[in-house]
Amino acid sequence: xxxxxxxxxxxxxxxxxxxxxxxxxxxxxxxxxxxxxxxxxxxxxxxxxxxxxxxxxxxxxxxxxxxxxxxxxxxxxxxxxxxxxxxxxxxxxxxxxxxxxxxxxxxxxxxxxxxxxxxxxxxxxxxxxxxxxxxxxxxxxxxxxxxxxxxxxxxxxxxxxxxxxxxxxxxxxxxxxxxxxxxxxxxxxxxxxxxxxxxxxxxxxxxxxxxxxxxxxxxxxxxxxxxxxxxxxxxxxxxxx
Amino acid sequence: xxxxxxxxxxxxxxxxxxxxxxxxxxxxxxxxxxxxxxxxxxxxxxxxxxxxxxxxxxxxxxxxxxxxxxxxxxxxxxxxxxxxxxxxxxxxxxxxxxxxxxxxxxxxxxxxxxxxxxxxxxxxxxxxxxxxxxxxxxxxxxxxxxxxxxxxxxxxxxxxxxxxxxxxxxxxxxxxxxxxxxxxxxxxxxxxxxxxxxxxxxxxxxxxxxxxxxxxxxxxxxxxxxxxxxxxxxxxxxxxxxxxxxxxxxxxxxxxxxxxxxxxxxxxxxxxxxxxxxxxxxxxxxxxxxxxxxxxxxxxxxxxx
Numbered sequence: 001x002x003x004x005x006x007x008x009x010x011x012x013x014x015x016x017x018x019x020x021x022x023x024x025x026x027x028x029x030x031x032x033x034x035x036x037x038x039x040x041x042x043x044x045x046x047x048x049x050x051x052x053x054x055x056x057x058x059x060x061x062x063x064x065x066x067x068x069x070x071x072x073x074x075x076x077x078x079x080x081x082x083x084x085x086x087x088x089x090x091x092x093x094x095x096x097x098x099x100x101x102x103x104x105x106x107x108x109x110x111x112x113x114x115x116x117x118x119x120x121x122x123x124x125x126x127x128x129x130x131x132x133x134x135x136x137x138x139x140x141x142x143x144x145x146x147x148x149x150x151x152x153x154x155x156x157x158x159x160x161x162x163x164x165x166x167x168x169x170x171x172x173x174x175x176x177x178x179x180x181x182x183x184x185x186x187x188x189x190x191x192x193x194x195x196x197x198x199x200x201x202x203x204x205x206x207x208x209x210x211x212x213x214x215x216x217x218x219x220x221x222x223x224x225x226x227x228x229x230x231x232x233x234x235x236x237x238x239x240x241x
Numbered sequence: 242x243x244x245x246x247x248x249x250x251x252x253x254x255x256x257x258x259x260x261x262x263x264x265x266x267x268x269x270x271x272x273x274x275x276x277x278x279x280x281x282x283x284x285x286x287x288x289x290x291x292x293x294x295x296x297x298x299x300x301x302x303x304x305x306x307x308x309x310x311x312x313x314x315x316x317x318x319x320x321x322x323x324x325x326x327x328x329x330x331x332x333x334x335x336x337x338x339x340x341x342x343x344x345x346x347x348x349x350x351x352x353x354x355x356x357x358x359x360x361x362x363x364x365x366x367x368x369x370x371x372x373x374x375x376x377x378x379x380x381x382x383x384x385x386x387x388x389x390x391x392x393x394x395x396x397x398x399x400x401x402x403x404x405x406x407x408x409x410x411x412x413x414x415x416x417x418x419x420x421x422x423x424x425x426x427x428x429x430x431x432x433x434x435x436x437x438x439x440x441x442x443x444x445x446x447x448x449x450x451x452x453x454x455x456x457x458x459x460x461x462x463x464x465x466x467x468x469x470x471x472x473x474x475x476x477x478x479x480x481x482x483x484x485x486x487x488x489x490x491x492x493x494x495x496x497x498x499x500x501x502x503x504x505x506x507x508x509x510x511x512x513x514x515x516x517x518x519x520x521x522x523x524x525x526x527x528x529x530x531x532x533x534x535x536x537x538x539x540x541x542x543x544x545x546x
Binding site: 092101103185187189190195210 | 327433
């Protein structure tokens with residue numbers, strides 16, 4: 001899957017760079033895989049969690065709504081290392097989730113990225129949903145739509161904004177290094193297959209060891225991936241076909 | 242015999258202490274029949290990790306026993322803390338005082354001496370503090386402080402930082418002021434920072450050698466491997482996390498790993514491991530006269546407890 005994704009990269013020079021990549025091929029593809037697996041899973045879960053909340057908060061009036069919105073907006077800027085620490089405490093064998101044996105696993109990284117991405121997706125989607133003109137919603141009601149119909153119409157109208165929110169969440173998740181390092185442990189096995197090493201933690205490791213060119217190269221791969229995913233999501237979600 | 246008694250004492254003490262909070266049930270992680278597919282979690286220092294030695298040992302262990310090793314690089318302090326939380330099975334570190342504390346508290350059992358190398362004082366070619374001619378490491382540190390030459394400190398909870406602090410404490414100099422910078426980072430980052438700012442730092446020989454080609458720093462003062470001061474000894478120990486404290490730890494596998502790295506085969510890997518043609522570590526687990534003290538905290542007396 002990763003390979004087929006990479007082959008979509010239009011720029012031939014990036015491909016050439018990958019062919020001559022100074023890492024073991026297995027090592028590179030496995031860290032790209034782990035990066036994508038963790039971030040895409042986390043963002044998918046966050047989206048499933050965030051969209052209903054955004055709709056609910058966006059459509060209803062209730063006391064303390066302003067506080068909830070403020071809470072979501074605060075979450076958007078929550079420091080990732082703090083999230084990493086809190087998740088580490090939670091999944092550590094002494095923590096409340098200790099029984100699930102999650103510390104230093106991809107699942108722990110997914111949890112921390114979920115916590116980071118969910119407020120971003122909720123916040124941006126909320127803004128997109130509330131900016132859909134009241135007239136559109138009224139029209140949907142007037143035509144005899146149920147609440148679900150109205151919600152679907154609103155989502156359709158707000159899809160570009162929602163896609164932006166999902167991408168912002170993905171950007172926060174995939175480019176994040178502090179929390180995944182803490183809860184994931186940056187592990188590769190002896191044969192060079194990544195267990196919990198992502199592109200960002202690999203970059204951090206190379207930079208620590210003074211191999212800045214390799215770090216930069218990995219950075220290039222990360223940026224290319226993000227660009228690619230942005231392109232795909234914007235095409236699907238933005239409706240600019 | 243003494244070793245048995247110690248383990249029994251520690252195990253008993255720890256299990257009584259935690260009897261109230263340990264949940265009953267799962268005993269160990271399966272029988273001894275084959276280690277295939279099992280996973281061992283090792284926390285280790287950045288020095289053994291960044292030099293690539295741990296990778297080498299783990300690859301060989303995996304090939305022989307089929308068990309996968311997940312190595313996590315942390316400072317010595319963080320590695321031991323992870324062990325205290327029961328989130329790893331075995332710890333490979335280099336700060337005897339911290340290891341002793343870990344053993345005394347009952348979190349670790351069966352410590353073994355693994356290998357050693359030394360710490361080196363590295364600095365720029367111009368040597369503004371005149372460390373090259375210094376008589377011993379304390380004099381060298383005093384010269385750096387006296388000339389207020391830039392010194393980049395690890396500033397973290399690592400074995401190297403612990404040693405640096407010991408040296409400052411034994412000297413008359415006070416680390417501080419503009420020239421003394423605490424990086425709060427791993428050895429590699431600190432070496433890079435020291436090189437960028439033309440400063441000095443205390444490094445373990447292994448990491449320095451493995452990074453030497455990328456930074457413009459030279460060894461200004463050697464440790465005991467080249468007849469330098471004893472204060473610069475850098476001994477590495479390996480400790481299993483006590484299964485009596487934490488139910489979930491893979492104790493059998495941890496002991497298999499300790500057995501392997503301290504065996505002649507494991508020790509040969511350490512001995513033959515080179516970077517740029519230079520040997521980084523000296524194995525010391527295989528000995529004609531095994532030192533009982535390696536298993537227990539320093540100063541521990543079986544008669545007293």
